Amino acid sequence: MSDVTGGCACGKVRFKFNKAMGCGVCHCLDCQKASGGGPNYVVLALKDGFEVTKGEARVYMSKGDSGADVGRAFCADCGTPLWSITGAATPFNPVKLGALDDSSGYRPALHLYTDSAQPWHLMHEGIPRFPKMPPAGPPPT
Numbered sequence: 858m859s860d861v862t863g864g865c866a867c868g869k870v871r872f873k874f875n876k877a878m879g880c881g882v883c884h885c886l887d888c889q890k891a892s893g894g895g896p897n898y899v900v901l902a903l904k905d906g907f908e909v910t911k912g913e914a915r916v917y918m919s920k921g922d923s924g925a926d927v928g929r930a931f932c933a934d935c936g937t938p939l940w941s942i943t944g945a946a947t948p949f950n951p952v953k954l955g956a957l958d959d960s961s962g963y964r965p966a967l968h969l970y971t972d973s974a975q976p977w978h979l980m981h982e983g984i985p986r987f988p989k990m991p992p993a994g995p996p997p998t
């Protein structure tokens with residue numbers, strides 16, 4: 858896989874990564890806040906190979922469902938949500954598909970936190986849905 862690149866709307870923050878574990882759609886309430894109302898479409902980018910190439914994102918810290926600290930990186934100037942920062946035991950950071958320069962090649966492989974999905978959220982047919990976090994972590998693709 859060659860480098861995947863992305864950045865915020867104003868161009869102040871840029872990043873890249875070169876390995877990912879697939880794509881998911883999160884309906885948790887925190888993601889609904891971060892997305893502006895919809896579920897959050899993310900690609901799981903391996904931390905090994907993920908790099909901020911320009912600028913510096915601001916990070917909002919909160920407690921995830923598990924009680925662990927979760928950081929949400931965004932551009933302090935334009936507000937674009939960029940990626941989440943997971944604990945040391947997790948090998949990937951979820952990166953917002955909307956932050957990528959080209960997200961057209963991704964296909965969501967699962968929906969998670971569907972317990973808090975809104976009735977008007979659309980869900981893809983034929984892919985797994987989990988009421989909370991998937992028990993065995995995200996599937997490889």
Ligand SMILES: [Zn+2]
Binds near residue numbers: 869934
């Ligand atoms: Zn920006």
Ligand SMILES: [Zn+2]
Binds near residue numbers: 883886897970
């Ligand atoms: Zn979420």
